[in-house]
Amino acid sequence: MKFWPRRYWIRIAMALALGTLLAQRAIPAPPAAEPVAVSAGGAGTAPADYARIHTFLQAHCIECHGPTKQKGDLALHVYKDVKSIVKDRKVWEKVLEKVRGGEMPPKKKKPRPDPVETEAFARTIEGVFYEADKNAKPDPGQVTIRRLNRTEYNNTIRDLVGVDFKPAEDFPSDDIGQGFDNIGDVLSISPVLMERYLAAADAVMRRAIPDQLPKPMVHRVGPLFLKPNLRPRDFPGLKFRPIVDTRKLRTSYALPGEGEHLLRVKAWYERPDGDWGEGDEPAAKLGLWVDGKLVQSFDVLAGEKSPDLCETKLNLKTGEHQFAISFLNPGGEDSGRALRVGTFEIHGPADTRPASQIMLLACDPNLPEHERTRAVLRRFAARAYRRPVSSEEVERIAQLADQVQAQGGKWESAIQFAMEGVLISPKFLFRVELDDRPDSSGQHAIGDYPLASRLSYFLWSTMPDAELFDLAAKGKLHEDAVLEQQVRRMLADPKSHALVDNFAMQWLQIRRLKTFAPDTGMFPDFNEQLRQAMFTETSMFVDAVFREDRSIIDLIDGDFTFLNERLARHYEIADTNGNPAWDKEIAPKGQPIRGEGFVRVHLADRNRGGVLTQASVLSVTSNPTRTSPVKRGKFVLEQILGVPPPPPPPNVPQLPESATAVASGSLRHRMEQHRADPNCANCHEHMDGIGFAFENFNAVGKFRAKDAGFEIDPSGTMPDGKAFRGPAELKKMLSGQKSLFSRCLTKKLLTYALGRGVEYYDQPTVEAIVSALSRNDYKFSTLVVGIAKSDPFRQRRGKEQSQ
């Protein structure tokens, strides 16, 4: 049986200790460079390092992996110096893994190296790698062409076509690698997905350019309902309402769309039979008023039998307007003359094309149709492919349109179809980075257009906007100052909330909340509202840290959060000053938290605050019926400190029945009994040690003092031996690990930004960003700008690069 005993924890302890040290010195250094049993000062000279490695090999490895035997095709005697080891890094990483994991040398082989000796050996190799990385030829790594994931597809369609209805909803879920769903190597295309692409392209384009335009809307106001209105029962059957003086008949209406509207009313002229009075005019003048202005007057000559049609076309803006009709030349009540007006109608806007269609089809109407087709499609394809397109490309797309027209289709349908073709093209579905030297192993800068896409998908999860395209066209985007200015502009844009939704929610594993199903019997007050509120709290909190450009350390221990009434009740918080609900003597009093809306709440009690003590994280690290200190501890080590515990050994031994006889006591007590097994103790002592700090929060993140009737003991120790009691103290300690945390977050965000795992050759990039963070108060924007300006983000290479 192999275990991950003390050695691993020594590593973490060293890393933690060093983290503190680094924060003070603010210089990059390997996470675990200080060898335990070798001379101080990190990795030694190359010959001294080699000598140490050689000694260990001779004593423990060469017998099976040397000149006589090469078990597993591995021969270690051929490595004669440090350089040769670095050259075969993959082999030696495996060696490192096996030796550290205790798998090698095999158990039955005696004498076993003692742990200190093993660790010294491993750390020497690490030191060698680290030295090599420092001096390594810079390498931007290789990014596999990435297909848009579901979120990116939805967002890109929204921005490209102007329809927002999440067409990717029916796509198969995207696979996850390295903790994220935007990793190029993992995103594959199956036949099912291809079918969905076809269906989505069809649905999207039919919405954007409908086959049949809806008729303009008509709004009608009957004569009795024009103001001042009359009661219908007083005037049964009245179709035409008389006006005898200068008072206007009014109505108001909020127009749903902008553009040309048709205003129409029927009217006739009522006058004393055959007896025209002196000065009578041959026509009644009807005035039509819009927003207090007379827009037109009509001569009404007709009698009752065939009323005149008074209508006019006007360009009107969206929104509320006042309409009125008046008799411009009345004779007064006693004159016997009246203008009779019927139903007032507003038709419009006349142009019922959706905004998407107007946008997509906009072009110079004077061009011949053939050229209009090409102009419209060129513009669309360039945006869809996120780069300029060649004339041949335009021509091929245009032929799709020509096909439709050749079969008698109208121009709009032809364009609709051609655009569908663009939407299923690999040039749209993949983020293609065209390269003149695709297989060149040398690093070279990517073009400004691919850079625009890398930026926009990194920060917005969508295609570049006009400004980015414009800078790319001018060839300016890659300039340091321009790039930084663009990153800051993009972060300020609301679209950068994508970083919260897609990066942070995956990093913190909050997406698991969606399927989290706590036992309803034990947690009867858990419901959909609470689930949603948990999600929103974390989303708004992280958004605030990002948007206000706060220190990333606030993520661990911020003094504020966002709550609505439901979640505040869950947290037993009374008001926006974070006063506890059960404390009647509260001062200073904040605003009470009411309703479904979220408000910013200052947290006085630091047991809450930061993502680790939010109900969302506390829930996704729990089991359905109880908390899991193991999962919570593992979460902190993995997602916050970036020192993941080794995976559990492949074969967990079965505990003897007697040892598992269910003991009574708190969960902690029972788990401690469990750990009486020395095989489990080593790792779990530390993992659980951190997890126990959160035992005051139950499996849905509610505070509790007791578990199963037993007082909760939230004390524990960090792997480096420092003791703490409760979440507030633990968070304080974690906040002190600035270097470890910022390195961890940098690696996560770099993974997300590049769409590939972070490799050893990224080490210099990571360390440079960590160092910049320490110089800039750990501001979030420093991290993002650092990544955007880094070599791996701005450069690429082809084939595998040898060391």
Added chain:
Amino acid sequence: MNSQNAISRRTVLRGIGCAMSLPWLEAMGPLTNWTLGGETARPAPNRMAFMYVPNGVNMADWKPASEGTGFELPAILKPLEGVRDDILVLSGLTADKARPHGDGGGDHARAMSAFLTGAQPRKTDGADIRAGISVDQVAASRLADQTRLASLEIGCESGAMAGNCDSGYSCVYSSTMSWRSSTTPMPKETNPRLVFERMFGSGTNSQRVKRTARQRSLLDFVREDSGDLSRKLGTTDRRKLDEYFTAVRDIEMRMERAEKLPEPKLPDGFQKPGNTPAVYGDHLRIMSDLLVLAFQADVTRVSTFVLANEGSNKPYPFIGIREGHHDLSHHGGDMKKKEKLRDINTFHMTQMAYLLGKLKSIPEGDGTLLDHCTIVYGSGNSDGNRHNHDDLPVLLAGKACGTIKTGRHLVFPKGKDTPLNNLWVSMLDRVKAGVDTLGDSTGRLPGLTG
């Protein structure tokens, strides 16, 4: 392979009990031309489906005590009482490639991805996903020209929502059992409405014809238009592009087949299903119904059905189990946990029994639909507590057109590590795939014909 056909169909078809009573399948007209021996009757074809359950099972309640015929059904297999003569329990098979072989932890990820492939999944969380082609896809490629869909991948749990599925393995490994090639996993469809639309299409007939014509020209366009692309792409990128064009070809082939093959018929009164039901049990039922429908209407002859992802930590509150499945599978010998595990295992088996009952209620040719199927049910883990991959829980149902003798418990010697893949090779024989090896197979599995 002919030796498998040696026993007479009559012999094996003897003793098939009367069909269970099930509402919508009764009293409907034939859907295929081998259904009721009309003038154009042909012998019914062989179909295969693979059902996967995660986290192993409680073996003590799975494995029958005696070998051969007449064994007593242990607790987990009890739901199969009504079809006991149609099943063949296989004990002692091993998925060796699910073992670490130096790759350390990650038994769940390996169990799922090695189950049908017999290939060691590459331990990677991102770069270079790789397992091997799975048995269903070998069969599918062989039978592709016979039906509208070459294969149907379905399941009741979609891919993971967050990373870190299993110790350094990408989530794709623990949520996908079907692999079209060693680098292309076949994602499963979990939404019943979308499964139905894949099988029968949506819209009216004339709409479909029109749509197909349009799609053809679009696919022609992308093929023509993307020729210039690969020149400017590196090797790995070209590989991704190949994936795209393989999918394009796939659709084109499907369109061609759809034109040649008769329109699939729907049983009277079959309600088009809606989106994913909220209740897991309902979800399993409707997916089983769709699987039966797919075989009955001959839309496909190959399917995989993942009841839950490997390592799934779903609770089963509707049968009184509040703890997560995976947590329980690490029972540490605790009897209470083992009992709960057994109850989950039995619940899943009830779904299998429902599916088999349905298949058996449909008369087809000289027997029932079930007689012309092989339905495999199993897990790539044996005991979830130990994560061992030998002595796997595996059983078959259906007689594969008279080439499998059911109603038995076959035991392969413990410690011999008889590869599970030998079973797959033998099943491929039954669709005349002409394949002698698959993954880590060492030959064919003896004893299936009795």
